[in-house]
Amino acid sequence: METTHTLSLPYIIAAQAQKHVTHNEALRMLDALTQIAVASRIVASPPTTPAGGECWLVPDTGAAGEFAGHGGELAVFQDGAFTFLTPKLGWSVYVADEGVQIVLGLNGWQDLVSGSGSGNGGGGVTGQLGLNAAASTTTRLAVGSDNSLFTHDVDGSHRMAINREDTASTASMIWQTGFQADAELGLTGLDDMALKVRSSGGDWANALTVDRETGLATIVAAPHTDNMLINSDMRINQRSFGGGALAGGTFGYDRWKGDASGGTILRNGAGRVELASGSVVQPVETFPAGFDSLVFGVAGLTGGVLRVTVEGTTTDIQPDQPFGFSTFSVTPGVSGSVELSAPSGAVLFDRVSLVAGGQSRMACDRHPDIEFALCVRYFCTSLGEGQVLQDYSGSIGYHMGICYAGGNIASQRISFPRRMRVPPTVSYYAPNSGNPIQSGKWQLLGPQAGYANANSMGVAELTQTAFVLNVVFPSASSGDAYLMCGNWSASAEL
Structure with missing residues (x-):
């Protein structure tokens, strides 16, 4: 054997002449291979x-x-x-x-x-x-x-993170058969969680989505049983609407407003809705993708015909039956509205629903907390239900916040109860704690005695989750702590 097994380095043969040549060749190879x-x-x-x-x-x-x-x-x-x-x-x-x-x-x-x-x-x-x-x-x-195992380490927990660059990108898990994708779960170009399935023909369809804002899960490929109408029994009443006439375009019970000509409506002591005259409307942000048929339903209709208009199509639902239904054709994925009117006199009902698909069915009732959260996405206020949004002549139900003044400007960051649909329009309402009301302006209690009315007010850093309220007062001192008093509302209605 003239070379080594692994690196093939040349051996110096016995009695070989010019041994240095062979030795140097081996050194060169070692120099290259080490x-x-x-x-x-x-x-x-x-x-x-x-x-x-x-x-x-x-x-x-x-x-x-x-x-x-x-x-x-x-x-x-x-x-x-x-x-x-x-x-x-x-x-x-x-x-x-x-x-x-x-x-x-x-x-x-x-x-x-x-x-x-x-x-x-x-x-x-x-x-x-x-x-x-x-x-x-x-x-x-x-x-x-x-089998695969991912187990915990020092802190006893284990979480798997799948990261994406931005909303338009994808962070998901895919299930395959023979290296052919059949199902996918994750964030697929949207902020909502989605479960997708692939047909034998290769077409993908959403089977389930979970809304990131509300946490509500929607079974997309099955009949859409979630109610597209929010506050369908009109029990949520953040504006403290007392019932009666609603001017055109004015909201009363949450998510419901008078149509162009107005309407008269009341939720009575028995929890039933009375539509006496005119029409009320609920804007619908988006009709669900994948469905061109919607079913409107009403429970416990009495007193007369309920006229329903969805996207320009009108139908009458007869009274005195446990449930009444009507099917409407719509354009999927676009916004629209549902209008209710009483053409033959006052009507009463328990609740209404709008679901996707062609089957006559009522949507399931949502938990009141979820219903309220859906309403707050469009409108919220510092006042509780039962307190009317207005400038008060007495010290009632007003928002208070500690702030520090810079010059004569006092600022406070105010957070909404939950993320709103879009950055809203903010309105102010004044309290009165001894000073004459200046409409729409808050008051300040500070080191000086008594309350002072604001000179002016303004909103800064407005987002879907919060805003900063800047209030200019005539005598605020920089660095002093103050108590600001007043009310506010925020509207992101359609």
Whole structure:
């Protein structure tokens, strides 16, 4: 045997002349193969002015010049000429222009480690990792196993995070059969959680969505049983509407307003809705995608015909039946409205609903807290129900907040109960604690005796979740703490 098994280093033969030649050749090979680093693995032709000791991994295809015929070999420039060495299974090479460590496996060269350090605690970054499966530039982690386990560490918990760049991107999990996607769960180009399924024909459809604002889950592919009408029995009344006439475009009970000509409506002591005359309307933000038929339903209708108009189509529902229904055609994914009127005299009913699909059914009742949260997305106020939004002549139900003045301006950040549909329009209402009312202006109690009326008010930093109220007072001193008094409302109605 004239060479070593692993590195093929030449042996010095007994009684060999010029032993230094063989010895130096072995040293040159060791110099090239120990701690191997190559300048590149994509250079197909020798550089014009290589430096001594520089090394390249010749590409498998396209090699030219002195590299021709040496694809897949290491080309080392030594003593003014190239020496070519054939890598063996398991050899590890650092590629300088990519900053990666590669190893020769059964399937060729594979990226091993890039960055500084390696392994546990070393700070290294694994470019690709295949565990019994082939990784790639798009699937950087591949695991071939009948089972996988991710377990806790020091704090006893374990959470998996799937991150995306922005709302338009995707963060999801996909279930496959034979490497063909069949279902997907996650954030798929929207902020709402979605479950999608794929038909045998290759078409994708949403099966379930969860609204990020309300937490409400909607089964999309089944009949839409969630009520598109909010406050369908008119029990939520943040504006403290006392019942009676509603002028055109004016909201009374939450989410319900008079139509262009107004209407007269009341929720009576028995919890039933009385529509005496005219019409009331509820704007609908978006008709559900994927459905061009909606079913309107009314429970406990008595007294006369209820006329219902949805997107220009009108129908009459007869009274004295447990439930009355009518089907309407709409354009999916657009906004619209539902109008109720009593053409033949006053009517009473318990509640109404609007659901997607062609089956005559009433929507299920939502929990009152969820119903209130849906209303607050469109309108909210500092006052409780039963307290009318107006300038008060007595000290009743007003909002109070501690603030510090800068000059004669006092500022307070006020948060809405929950995220609103859009940045709302904010209105102010004055209390009265001893001073004559100045309509729409708050009052200030501070180091000076008594209350002072504001000179002016303004909103800054208005978002869907909060606003900053700046109040100018005639005698506020910078750095002093004050108590601001007044009421506010915020409307993001359609």
